[in-house]
Amino acid sequence: MATILFAGFLVLMVIGAPIAFVMGGAGFLALLIDGRFSLLTVPQRLFNGINSFPLMAVPFFILAADLMTASGITSSLLRFANSLVGHIRGGLGHVNVLTNTLFAGISGSALADAAGPGAILMRMMKRAGYDQYYAAALSASTATIGPIIPPSIIMVVYAITDNSVSVAGLFLAGVVPGVLLGLSLAVTNHIISLRRGYQFATARVSWSERGRAMVKAMPALLMPLIIIGGILTGAFTPTEASAVAVVYALFVGLFVTRHLNWRVIQKVFVQSALVTSAALLIVSMASLFAWLLTILQIPQAIAGLIGGLTREPLLILAIVNIFVLICGLFIDTLPAVIILVPVLVPIALQVGIDPLHFAMAIVLNLTIGMITPPVGAVLFVMSAVGRLRFEALSRAIVPFLCAELIVLVLVVYVPWVSLALPHLLGYTR
């Protein structure tokens, strides 16, 4: 059965079947040909894979971010970021980093960031005279901050897959690495801008003007505070916080920016539903696949394999992260979480690695996988949006990729980076 499962997976993947159908199809074929289990387990597993209350944070966070976008919040964040860092050399690049970092507090998905503010900033940078591949690469890499700074869809799915971490804990753990990611990209942008002589700095803006820009951006800046604050004070569960965020976004769009009306709301709801559907279909199908892996005792086999090599936690972290990076080159983030987490977490627990620290490392690792060729979802989006050659974009992303990998090493080897904030607020063991 294992042979059919993996062969089916590889063949379907290579011929270009959609990811959801790669996993569902491979699982179905394995069960069909093996014949030991009733095929009724297929619908049963597909259903159970997404029948979860915590998972509902996924559609709600998608919807809240889409509503905020339709409310015109991107432009006010853009203006706020420009008033703060636009005057520095490589200014628009820094505006790109800061806008996406702020937008990360609204959106939990790198794809949404790439298609939204990422695409806008790419076009702006290109118009201002930056090399278009440089602009696209920067936008792609800043989009990966989205799922690291809370809210985060990947973290919600991770917490469902691994019961030893909570969504709240993971959200907190992501704050410092997310900011570090932003800083590392800003530094990279600065160095490259100096070297290539990118100027395009806007005039320094007065503090009163900055204040005005901040007031305009306030509705967007408040949203992460409501989500995180609500969860931390115990007022809401993460799912409830995401529903509150939706209502808040509706309120902002209807009464503050007044961009929303019935027609726009319908459009946003349909789009969010479709994004949700595509994401959760993958989760659903991947859970069938992951269930088959457990039946076949693959996690135990791999745990034994790695555990047999060494029992040194630092070495295990390195091996696991390199393994995940390689998987991340080829597998999309959500299915990778569902398939790999049950395989890898037992190894980490065995040698006493803190589950939250481990989770943060894996989430960051797989998120970076979204900008690594050959299979990088964010790169695909940027090259489609900017009509750019994928190969050239893959080359342009290298310096930013290196910067993000440095942050990954930091997160992997300095547990403090991910654990300080959760520890401070009592979200570690």
Add this chain to the structure above:
Amino acid sequence: MLACLERWLVAANRAVLVAMMAAMVACVFANVLARYGFGFSIIWAEEISQYLMVWLTYLGAGLAMREGRHVAVELAQDLLPERARRCVRWIVAVGIFAFVVALTILGFQFAAFAWIQETPVLNIPLGIPYLAIPCGALVFALHFVLVMRDYVAREFEHPESLEPEDAATIEAQASIRQV
């Protein structure tokens, strides 16, 4: 005639998704309000919104396919010449169709099998939430038959942008650009 039916299918499907999404938000938010405003919780809210999410996932899959939202790794396909690529895409399309037909049949069997059991809170037949998968797969199959040619040709429907195209956005971009 067929085009008319297709438009009707898409419009109905979209309307159902909007209603389900709205109901999900309403259930969860109402529960928060009830707890803080009135000191009780709506015990069925969680269960019903959860089932709605499964229904939404499967009922949205067909429309998502029309818009090309199901991510695929098409690197190997891109290396092929046009004719061979179309050939491979036909194989993939037929495979997807066969899979969703199988899912429809298995899903209905499973829902029927579970019909005598009841859900924990609402006490409705457990088969009702389970019907999400076969019904969704059936709707997917309908959509897919209608757009299979376009799928093979990679011609997807393009959704509109969500960004409001008003003065503020354009101005914000212009104000940064001019310097």
